[in-house]
Amino acid sequence: TLTVTSRGRELILIRFSDALSELGDTVGTQIHRSHWVARAAFETLVTKDGKLLARLKDGTELPVSRSFAGEVKMKVATWTCE
Secondary structure (H helix, E strand, O other): OEEEEOOEEEEOOOOHHHHHHOOOOOOEEEEEOOEEEEHHHEEEEEEEOOEEEEEEOOOOEEEOOHHHHHHHHHHHHHHHHO
């Protein structure tokens, strides 16, 4: 699993599901089978060429899979209302 934080990037050999269980009380959401985004890093959702993307504060855009799209939209709506 490639882990990206404000402190840098690190390749960690761990199953993605196990990595998610290590997040503790970090607020965020899974957006794809291989992507999880922390609320602190999230900026907005955008659509490009008919595909939903999560734009992070550093400008990175990550795909939101169709299977996670509904859940992600609902969760992100609560983040922007707080």
